[in-house]
Amino acid sequence: MTADDQTTEQPVESLRELAQQAAVLKLLAERVAAAQKDVRKRTQLALDSAAERDGVERITAKLPTGEAVATIGLRKGETGPVVTDEEALARWVRATWPDEQWTETRIVRTIKPWKLAELLGEMEAAGAPKVTDKTTGEVHEAPGVVIKPTRARTHGITWRKGGKDATAEAWRSGALAHRLAAITASEEDTA
Template identity: 40%
Template sequence: MDLQALAIEEAALKTLADAVNDRLKEVKQTMQEALVETGASRVDANLPDGTKVATISRSDAKPAAVVTNPEAFLDWVRKNSPHNVSTRLVTEVRPAYTTALLAEMTAAGAAVVADKETGVVEDVPGVEIRATRSLTHSVRPTKDGRDRIAAAWRDGELGHLNLPQIAAAPAKEAS
């Protein structure tokens, strides 16, 4: 085992991975902005010869109920379901009840709860329906997409892309 050879290989791979990951973040952000701007939900990734190698698919944020004002929520639960409030050093709504109520409100698409006995629908203060994850997209290669991209890379067919180069470190000024 050549420890020095492994050390330089790992250092080189880490440097390359960092450069690729930095560029990937930039491209992913630009792609997301383009998907939103154009309204496209899906785009095929094709090699220069037209071969489809992947599909980019937009995922929209899913709205869900979240507690935004714990005090107002606690006051509402105290009035409407006091057995689901526990008092210790901290007074809080029982987590299982919070989870159940939030799930019910998420399903309803509104911060409201219907009384099971009377059917009266009531607003729940301290809760809002909000997007719980940011907009994103996924890249799904075709069955042989990774192999085709690797071959195109080896054959120099991806030279038109703005792929990262490892830049020299900026020169330090003498003090």
């Protein structure tokens, strides 16, 4: 055995410790992911209610000591045009601009992707499924398109300077033990 072989081999005890650490971290990651999904859903519902009821759109996250570590705030959703009947829209584009090559016929008529993006952009800017003919100035109602939410409202966490370190220290010191106990509890404990 060469010196290089000795430096790359893991002692058996070290491998056991790594296996234990891998198993513990895997379980913790699974439990944290499930808890995060649950608290994210409940936080969104609470923020939506507070925004509707009181106009509150952000809240400060504080440690048990009262130290502010982060701000949780609503992020606006987006609304825009959504094609609900592509065939009807393609027929309308072809009938409205028959001399243009913006559509193509396959089994059904479709709109070329670049033109569809352009039309939807105009509808989004108008806030309605309407398109203005640039040649005639005529405003057309586009069939097969509705304006509706395209991305749900959500929330995000903005950490304050030093907030992550303070939270990690509160976790290490046990100050957050009551908050984190449910994450590590067995399934029988929570039933």
